[in-house]
Amino acid sequence: MSATRGTRVLVLNSGSSSVKYQLLDMRDSSRLAVGLVERIGEETSRLKHTHVDSGATREWTGPIPDHEAALKAVSEELAKDGLGLDSPELAAIGHRVVHGGQSFTAPTVVDDAVLAEIERLIPVAPLHNPANLTGIRTAQALRPDLPQVAVFDTAFHTTMPESAARYAIDVATADEHRIRRYGFHGTSHAYVARATAELLGKDPSETNVIVLHLGNGASASAVRSGECVDTSMGLTPLEGLVMGTRSGDMDPAVIFHLARVGGMSIDEIDNLLNKKSGLIGLCGDNDMREIRRRVDEGDEQAELAFEIYIHRLKKYIGAYYAVLGTVDAIAFTAGVGENAASVREAAVAGLETLGLAVDGDLNAVRSDEPRLISPSDARVKVAVVPTDEELEIATQTYGLVRKGD
Incomplete structure (x- = not known):
């Protein structure tokens, strides 16, 4: 070079x-x-x-x-x-x-x-x-x-152990077709996990964080000592959380049912699950601001969509809490995570026994700066950390070329 x-x-x-x-x-x-x-x-x-x-x-x-x-x-x-x-x-x-x-x-x-x-x-x-x-x-x-x-995008997740990265299907078939859980949004998860540790005044290598990247596409990750040990997206970005237009987790047999009983082609099912599902499939909107407006007006369909979204989010918080064992912080990021106070509040509501809570006044504040929104005495901190994928890409790029000088 x-x-x-x-x-x-x-x-x-x-x-x-x-x-x-x-x-x-x-x-x-x-x-x-x-x-x-x-x-x-x-x-x-x-x-x-x-x-x-x-x-x-x-x-x-x-x-x-x-x-x-x-x-x-x-x-x-x-x-x-x-x-x-x-x-x-x-x-x-x-x-x-x-x-x-x-x-x-x-x-x-x-x-x-x-x-x-x-x-x-x-x-x-x-x-x-x-x-x-x-x-x-x-x-x-x-x-x-x-x-x-x-x-x-996948690099940050390559530290996942095989127990998290492998699907429980025939090993030879999986290896032949490179079927495994790769994960996505990696530059965002890497940046936010490190920034959260800095916000706590801790070294990333001594910090366990659950990162919730919530945008139109959404993913969660469990980060132990600065390394990803599990993430919600899999072979493709379709797995995991409920998203704007993607279904997230579901029984794979739904695909067989739609093909055999519904007469749908593979391409039609692909389009359904990636572009016509998630929030837009549930209530016709994939903008969380519009969904919350409809909820506030008493729209039952929008309310159900919001509840399904939050239910899935809570399941992943609980699962990754179990995976990590000890959690220092949960960090919300991306468009919904950074701006939707109602999502953050609902996601941790009822999880007080896990040490999770948000302070209503802190949660309501809008800011472009990383900040804590949990009570000062909270055992597990809840943070809002604006992501910066471009800065992460630039930092990794510059570090590599300077190393080669």
């Missing part, structure tokens, strides 16, 4: 028709620019770019045919602020990659072998890995001299 003199990292999160990006200065972890390109491949593509220091935001609408054109447009916007991709201050480009399987347990500098392995994993991440690959290859073409680093 060539010597790296710069202190900036560009973080790219490439979706099938979008690119989210942030440019950070790792001397103080500050953001220099943030933006989003969406509807790539359409006539109405849109780019929104913000120069953080000045607060100036620029928007552009027009055709952006592919990811190469999208990244060139991003480069042009950055250059207008004196932050172009050709800057010697740019140390590396960090890429979010959803699935790294068992092969990648840490951030990895991309080479041909890494690209081939990410491509080999496409069958277990068909919606995400192809887009992630496209972003990496496009960035390589624009800056072939610069380290491209892949940071994997």
Whole structure:
């Protein structure tokens, strides 16, 4: 690896028709620019770019045919602020990659072998890995001299013991098809677990945390001494908690029943469980704010959806409490976890014998800062810790390339 003199990292999160990006200065972890390109491949593509220091935001609408054109447009916007991709201050480009399987347990500098392995994993991440690959290859073409680093959503969960990672199915079949529990949202869980330990004034290696990443996608993790020992998502992000449009845990025989009795195809069932289930399947809304508004107005369907959501959440809190044995804190994060006080209150209600409680006044406070919302004498702390996946990707990327200098 060539010597790296710069202190900036560009973080790219490439979706099938979008690119989210942030440019950070790792001397103080500050953001220099943030933006989003969406509807790539359409006539109405849109780019929104913000120069953080000045607060100036620029928007552009027009055709952006592919990811190469999208990244060139991003480069042009950055250059207008004196932050172009050709800057010697740019140390590396960090890429979010959803699935790294068992092969990648840490951030990895991309080479041909890494690209081939990410491509080999496409069958277990068909919606995400192809887009992630496209972003990496496009960035390589624009800056072939610069380290491209892949940071994997699954990496944080590779510390799970086999007892947590294995499904109870025939071992030979599982191994042949790489069927096991991989987990997702790993960069968020890693960041929040560490930030929670810091909030408690403890070393992460001496802290046990249950992390609840609650957004449209939702997952829980049990983190012992800084390492994940269990997580709710599995082979795919469908397993686990009730989510915005995903069912989460259910009897696998439901699939057989829908196929045999309901006459549904595999693709129809896949679409049902991933896009038409969860909260939206239960009450027609997947926005927790709207659901709570309906609950407050006495809507019984919305109330049932909320109760099912909370019931599943409590089950995972209890399960991971048992897995860890000793819990220092429970941390709520992501869009719902950070903003929905009613969800946090309901999730721990009735768990006082486990040392869990929230202070109503503290829980009602809205803030972008990590904070405790439990009573001061609580045996187990309850925290709200805003996640920062982009900073986590940048930190891992910069740490890797500096190590190689």
